[in-house]
Amino acid sequence: MTEICNECGKSVALGSGRFVNRVPDFDDVETRRQMGKPFPEGAFMCAECDAKIRKVVTFEPPRCPYCEANLFRVAETTYETYTFNPEKGVYKEDGETKITCLDCGADLYDVFPNGVCNYSAKEQEAKAQ
Ligand SMILES: [Zn+2]
Ligand SMILES: [Zn+2]
Numbered sequence: 001m002t003e004i005c006n007e008c009g010k011s012v013a014l015g016s017g018r019f020v021n022r023v024p025d026f027d028d029v030e031t032r033r034q035m036g037k038p039f040p041e042g043a044f045m046c047a048e049c050d051a052k053i054r055k056v057v058t059f060e061p062p063r064c065p066y067c068e069a070n071l072f073r074v075a076e077t078t079y080e081t082y083t084f085n086p087e088k089g090v091y092k093e094d095g096e097t098k099i100t101c102l103d104c105g106a107d108l109y110d111v112f113p114n115g116v117c118n119y120s121a122k123e124q125e126a127k128a129q
Pocket of ligand 1: 005006007008009046048049
């Protein structure tokens, strides 16, 4: 068994830094050769090549329009204001949501017009295309 990645040829042996996340490839050398693997003798794939092959799609968070920070974390604060209704004798709830950049404190309402929980990087990407 050859402990290299059959895609990039790098070692996935213990101590290579790729040992823990290596993915065993159960095809035999001949099958791997037919599949056009660049290093068919390798019985593994490293984590990076595995992700590439499986086409794992990752998304980037939006950027703050003010400080350009990647918005990995944003703060959403809801302020509840209650207004007394004298005719009914009860309070009417009137919430206001404020979304802020943790880096510069800017108001990010324009970035998240539907709220942070309804944001979808996938939808944003589809819209941009
Ligand atoms: Zn690899
Ligand atoms: Zn900012």
